[in-house]
Amino acid sequence: xxxFGPNELLADVLKKDLCIGCGACTEICPYFKSYKGRTSMLxxxxxxxxxxxxxxxxxxxxxxxxxxxxxxxxxEGSPLGSYQSVVISKAGPEMIPGNFxxxxxxxxxMTHALMERQIDAAVLTDWKGLIPVPELITEPGDVTxxxxxxxxxxPTVSMFNKSKQLGYKRVGIVGTPCQLTAIAKIRTNPLDxxxxxxxxxxxxxxxxxxxxxxxDLLKYLSARIxxxxxxxxxxxxxxxxxxxxxxxDDEIELPLSEIRPxxxxxxxxxxxxxxxxxDVSVGGLEGSPGWNTLIIRTQKGAELxxxxxxxxxxxxDKMPKESFEHxxxxxxxxxxxxxxxxxxxxxxxxxxxxxxxxxxSPTILKEMNIESGEDNVGDT
Ligand SMILES: Cc1cc2nc3c(=O)[nH]c(=O)nc-3n(C[C@H](O)[C@H](O)[C@H](O)COP(=O)(O)OP(=O)(O)OC[C@H]3O[C@@H](n4cnc5c(N)ncnc54)[C@H](O)[C@@H]3O)c2cc1C
Numbered sequence: 001x002x003x004f005g006p007n008e009l010l011a012d013v014l015k016k017d018l019c020i021g022c023g024a025c026t027e028i029c030p031y032f033k034s035y036k037g038r039t040s041m042l043x044x045x046x047x048x049x050x051x052x053x054x055x056x057x058x059x060x061x062x063x064x065x066x067x068x069x070x071x072x073x074x075x076e077g078s079p080l081g082s083y084q085s086v087v088i089s090k091a092g093p094e095m096i097p098g099n100f101x102x103x104x105x106x107x108x109x110m111t112h113a114l115m116e117r118q119i120d121a122a123v124l125t126d127w128k129g130l131i132p133v134p135e136l137i138t139e140p141g142d143v144t145x146x147x148x149x150x151x152x153x154x155p156t157v158s159m160f161n162k163s164k165q166l167g168y169k170r171v172g173i174v175g176t177p178c179q180l181t182a183i184a185k186i187r188t189n190p191l192d193x194x195x196x197x198x199x200x201x202x203x204x205x206x207x208x209x210x211x212x213x214x215x216d217l218l219k220y221l222s223a224r225i226x227x228x229x230x231x232x233x234x235x236x237x238x239x240x241x242x243x244x245x246x247x248x249d250d251e252i253e254l255p256l257s258e259i260r261p262x263x264x265x266x267x268x269x270x271x272x273x274x275x276x277x278x279d280v281s282v283g284g285l286e287g288s289p290g291w292n293t294l295i296i297r298t299q300k301g302a303e304l305x306x307x308x309x310x311x312x313x314x315x316x317d318k319m320p321k322e323s324f325e326h327x328x329x330x331x332x333x334x335x336x337x338x339x340x341x342x343x344x345x346x347x348x349x350x351x352x353x354x355x356x357x358x359x360x361s362p363t364i365l366k367e368m369n370i371e372s373g374e375d376n377v378g379d380t
Pocket of ligand 1: 099100101102103104105106107108123124125126132146147148149150151152153154156174175176179206207208209210211212282283284285292
């Protein structure tokens with residue numbers, strides 16, 4: 001993995017509007033800060049190599065390196081990434097009920113992992129008046145407080161960085177694909193530090209097609225409703241084309257045509273819909289709002305699922321073939337769109353002095369019928 005310093009991060013990511021506000025560069029030094037869902041560089045710094053750049057999910061992400069680290073093999077470019085199995089799931093009878101986004105699989109798994117002491121703390125994401133707030137918790141009973149999807153850019157990784165400073169050794173984290181790309185980069189020890197410890201005890205990924213800029217969404221919704229009364233947001237599958245907002249008194253639908261302009265540019269070069277660098281990944285199940293799709297990727301993930309099932313925290317069932325095919329198609333389309341966009345934007349497989357957002361084998365691009373990125377030298 002190529003690592004540069006804060007000035008390259010500023011030039012290649014922040015100034016090119018590719019920052020996704022995940023917080024990976026914050027809580028490691030005083031120079032970068034997250035504020036209301038966005039990240040800023042406060043002071044200049046002349047380091048040649050820094051963790052800020054090394055951890056960024058939009059700077060020099062080498063998909064082969066991440067895949068080798070997580071799964072011991074090169075990146076294959078398959079729509080759903082590497083996995084052992086795909087099932088459907090929901091919280092089991094032992095789980096505390098909550099305001100779950102779908103089936104409550106994520107909350108059930110984190111509760112169970114904390115109860116069983118597989119992890120000693122968990123990084124989860126709440127929001128206050130639509131502004132995302134990551135928190136570190138240690139009590140299983142606190143997990144349901146974080147249930148539901150906050151469809152905004154969130155500095156969740158900053159709290160993972162903080163958990164290291166606080167001395168936690170086995171931390172669970174729930175994150176979107178970009179946040180978990182940052183976590184995977186952190187886990188590869190990109191700066192070869194001798195004092196490095198991998199403290200990611202469990203990574204639970206959320207499917208994500210795109211997210212929204214927190215400040216833009218706040219401004220848009222504040223003009224229409226009392227945001228303090230919002231209980232839940234949802235984006236039902238096509239052809240609905242709406243964002244559903246459930247408040248304490250009402251449910252309103254807002255057209256996606258008004259919402260889409262709030263999608264950060266960074267999402268357009270994200271090739272990952274199903275959080276490929278996670279132990280397990282969880283999304284909705286089209287047509288069955290009380291269920292999740294669950295992708296089990298690693299051995300650690302597989303063990304967690306079988307223990308959670310055995311203890312009544314999780315229920316699983318067979319994934320319907322049609323749903324699997326539809327998910328694969330949607331994830332494959334996102335991947336192809338992102339590689340094409342990155343190529344068009346000059347941030348894919350850059351050579352010589354060019355700094356890339358993404359690096360992927362030209363063979364994969366060829367297999368996906370995307371023109372080879374080999375000769376693509378971006379403007380840096
Ligand atoms: C921005 C975003 C986009 C999504 N897009 C899709 C999609 O295209 N297709 C799909 O199938 N599913 C998508 N999801 C996932 C889906 O909405 C549910 O989160 C998932 O199905 C898990 O449901 P659950 O009932 O198990 O979650 P719950 O048990 O309700 O738990 C939700 C968990 O998500 C975490 N969380 C919420 N918001 C964020 C955030 N912004 N950043 C990090 N962590 C967060 C909370 O900490 C909580 O632990 C998206 C989620 C988000 C946050």
